[in-house]
Amino acid sequence: MSSLRIENLSCGYPSRTVLKHVTLTAEPGKMTVLLGANGAGKTTFFRTLSGQLPPLAGSFRLADREFGSYSLQDRVRELAVMPQSESRDWPLTVEEAVNLGRAPHRGWLFPLTEEDHRVVEEAIVRTCLEELRERPITELSGGEWRRVILARALAQEARYLLLDEPTAGLDLKYQHEVLHLIQSITHDRKLTTVLSLHDLNLAALFGDEIALLGDESLIAVGPPADVLTEDLIQHAFGIPVSILKHPVYGTPLIAPLSGQHTGDHP
Amino acid sequence: MKRRLSIIVMLVVLLLVAVAVSMTFGSASVSLSGLPRVWREILDGESLSTEATILWRLRLPRILLVCLTGGALAVAGAGYQGLFRNPLADPFVIGSASGAAFGVAIVVVTGLQTSLFGLSSLSLAGFVGALLAVLCVFIIAGRNRETPMVSLLLAGVALSTFLSACVSLLMIVNSEELYVIFGWLMGSFSGRSWGDLWAVTPLIVIGLLMMATLCRSLDVLAFGEETAATLGLGRKKFLILLLSAASLLTAAAVSAAGIIGFVGLICPHIARRLVGARHAVMIPASGLLGALLLLVADDLARTVLGASELPVGILTAMLGGPFFLFLLKTERGTR
Numbered sequence: 044m045s046s047l048r049i050e051n052l053s054c055g056y057p058s059r060t061v062l063k064h065v066t067l068t069a070e071p072g073k074m075t076v077l078l079g080a081n082g083a084g085k086t087t088f089f090r091t092l093s094g095q096l097p098p099l100a101g102s103f104r105l106a107d108r109e110f111g112s113y114s115l116q117d118r119v120r121e122l123a124v125m126p127q128s129e130s131r132d133w134p135l136t137v138e139e140a141v142n143l144g145r146a147p148h149r150g151w152l153f154p155l156t157e158e159d160h161r162v163v164e165e166a167i168v169r170t171c172l173e174e175l176r177e178r179p180i181t182e183l184s185g186g187e188w189r190r191v192i193l194a195r196a197l198a199q200e201a202r203y204l205l206l207d208e209p210t211a212g213l214d215l216k217y218q219h220e221v222l223h224l225i226q227s228i229t230h231d232r233k234l235t236t237v238l239s240l241h242d243l244n245l246a247a248l249f250g251d252e253i254a255l256l257g258d259e260s261l262i263a264v265g266p267p268a269d270v271l272t273e274d275l276i277q278h279a280f281g282i283p284v285s286i287l288k289h290p291v292y293g294t295p296l297i298a299p300l301s302g303q304h305t306g307d308h309p
Numbered sequence: 310m311k312r313r314l315s316i317i318v319m320l321v322v323l324l325l326v327a328v329a330v331s332m333t334f335g336s337a338s339v340s341l342s343g344l345p346r347v348w349r350e351i352l353d354g355e356s357l358s359t360e361a362t363i364l365w366r367l368r369l370p371r372i373l374l375v376c377l378t379g380g381a382l383a384v385a386g387a388g389y390q391g392l393f394r395n396p397l398a399d400p401f402v403i404g405s406a407s408g409a410a411f412g413v414a415i416v417v418v419t420g421l422q423t424s425l426f427g428l429s430s431l432s433l434a435g436f437v438g439a440l441l442a443v444l445c446v447f448i449i450a451g452r453n454r455e456t457p458m459v460s461l462l463l464a465g466v467a468l469s470t471f472l473s474a475c476v477s478l479l480m481i482v483n484s485e486e487l488y489v490i491f492g493w494l495m496g497s498f499s500g501r502s503w504g505d506l507w508a509v510t511p512l513i514v515i516g517l518l519m520m521a522t523l524c525r526s527l528d529v530l531a532f533g534e535e536t537a538a539t540l541g542l543g544r545k546k547f548l549i550l551l552l553s554a555a556s557l558l559t560a561a562a563v564s565a566a567g568i569i570g571f572v573g574l575i576c577p578h579i580a581r582r583l584v585g586a587r588h589a590v591m592i593p594a595s596g597l598l599g600a601l602l603l604l605v606a607d608d609l610a611r612t613v614l615g616a617s618e619l620p621v622g623i624l625t626a627m628l629g630g631p632f633f634l635f636l637l638k639t640e641r642g643t644r
Contacts, residue, residue: 093539119541130533132394133586143529147541151525179586199540 045071045106045202047092047235052101054084054091060099061087065261067254069235071202074226076246077239078270079256080280085239086127088256089207092237093124105203119147123196125206131188134179137172138163140191144198166197170224186217193224204229206238210245218242222249243297247271247289255279271295313584320597324376327601331372331608332364336616339364370503375607375621376600377506378498378562379572381513383599384520385558386573387580387592391527392551393458400559400573403465403552407472408442409435409563413493414479417486431493432505436564442468443556456548458534496569496622498607505565512561517596519554523547524588531586569622571629572599572606578636602629 047069055061061084069075077085090096092103094110103110105121113121123144131140144166145159155163167173170190175183180191189209196204209225210218226249229236240246246253246267253270255263257279263270276284276297287296333339339347339360350361357365385400393402401407412434421430446468450460480487526547529537538544562569580595603621606628610621 095535095538115543116541119539122539124536124539126533126535126539129536130394131531132533133391133528133531134581135528135531135586139528139585139587140532143525143532143540146525146529151542152522 045233045235047103047105047203047237048107049092049103050101052091052103053099054087054096055099056096057099061259062256063260064101067261067264069237069252071235072230072233073236073251074229074249075235075237075252075254076250077237077254077256078243078246078279079239083256083279084259085256086207089124089126089205089237089239093122093205094118116147119201120199121201122203122205123199123201125189125192125196125204125209127207127211129188129192131180131183134181136177136179137183137191137194138167138176140180141166141172141194141198144195147199147201162200163198166194169197169228170194184217185212186214186220189213189217189221190224193221193228197228202234204234204236204238206236208239208241210240210242218245225249243271243276243284247295247297248292267295271297313590316583317590317594317597320594320601324597324601324604327604328372328376331604332368334608334612335368336363367502370506371498371501371607372604374501374506374509374565375498375604377510377513378565378569379576379599379601379603380596381516381558381562381599382569382573382603383576383580383595384517384592385555385562386599387577387588387595388520388523388527388551388555388558389573390577391530391588392548392555393462394530394533396578397574399570400555400562401469401568401570403446403461403556404442404468404472405439405556405559405563406568407469407476408445409439409560409568410476410490410494411442411472412436412438413567414476414490417489417493418479418483432508432564435493435567436560439560439563440556442472443552447552456545492620493567494622495620496567496625497610497618497620498566499611499618501565509561509565512557516554516558516561519550520558520592523551523554524592527551527588528586567620567622569603569625571625571633572603575629575633575636576602578633582636 049065049067052065053060053063065088067075077088079085087096091098105113110118141163142155142159145155145163149155149159167176170193172190172194175187180188183191204225206225209221213221222245225236225238228234250267252264253267254261255270255275262279263275271286273284273286283300285298285300287298289296329341329344332344333341347361347364350357351365382400386398389398389400389402390396392398413431416430416434446461446464447456449468450456450464452460476490480490526537526542529540529542534544576595576598577591579598580591584590584594603625606624607621610619610624613619
């Protein structure tokens, strides 16, 4: 099974530990959403999982294989990463950008094969980018650009997807559009998806599992209804909230009680 | 894709035409229709007429050298722009030019005169100086096994400024040699012949081949270093390969003709406009444009003043500057 098993992982920088003793398992076909206040260590966590930052202690496994035992080439075939903000410095076309998702398989020198083009085409269709394929990536809107990065990750054919705030900077419609896409890809292809979000309500809607970070560690992990409680959220974010029920889906709906009115909170 | 390939083919044709036309310019002028006759004369190897001698001994090697140099500069510029993800980078961005100038200034001042592999001591000094400067910058910029791009740029700027000051000092102190150094700094192909061509050709060919292996890596770098790493780009190996390729090309160009500005800056821009940003297409286009542009500039350099020659570096800057501004003004909304 392609689950991501994290055991007692501590991450951060030699001079500063950011997260301690995180134990967490992300299952295939599920969206595991990472929540936490600014500075709680979400990005550091992602950088460690994507191999850009060596773990300070502990370890994690991809499908029962120790992460440290992967070579760079093996690793990038398994793991696709979307950083919080990704630059697009040259006006490559959308198709050229998605093609580069094949680099982990094809290397840097040889031309793409028929098979590569088939995989790329599938990724482009899946993310509805057919119309935009000749468009320079520098001319895309934020939402379209996120879709291109997702398409590139699909072309990469990785079984693990790490997405650091995939909705950052998007408006309401695009936030939902992008998360829907991630969700359906995760479910269809049985991908092991770990993503971080800032919006608690989006997390409640789209997350299969929620991992809540705070106090330099993992405070709670479980389905949204178990983790998104008034106490835990106040603990993690330092602001009182009231939990309602989503009128349509029945998922938790979080209403923050803004600072000034704290006193009025029953 | 078809359109892009046809643009490349067009550039090749254009370059061939430009080479043929350039053969007819100059002190011994031959008409285009006269070229085949001269060519036959050269191939027959019998005693050459004066014009055939000039064409064969002087003009042809010079034209070929100009094309190679222009191509090398433009490809090096494209490589550096890709590496630094910055459209302002040029072949001299991390110190090659001032390193070369410093090398040449030292040779001129100390009066060392030797030649090696058909290169004069000035060319050699330029070549070695350019490579050493880049090596210094690379070593200075490194810190605990990483070499951040910003450090490379900063170290490049700092070393360039320092070396330029040294060159100025050497020029002021040895004012009688001022013109030699200054003339070399302007860049010129005056008096180049087959020997110079054979000396730099292997270097440029090696540099171009190395650069050809780096195209997809450069594409991936457009997403930033972090993403490039998550797509499997081994940073250190890539960085060393690219710096070696680009500085080899730059140093070879410098040893051929001194410091010629602007070609390496604007050709990648024009190429990106014509064929898009994918390096596998953009770099060849840039190289062809570099050859073409420098050839036109050199044709002008050796003819506009009649008997005497202009340094070609002045012309590339005079032609290139306004053209670059025109490009900037007409560029579409995004960069």
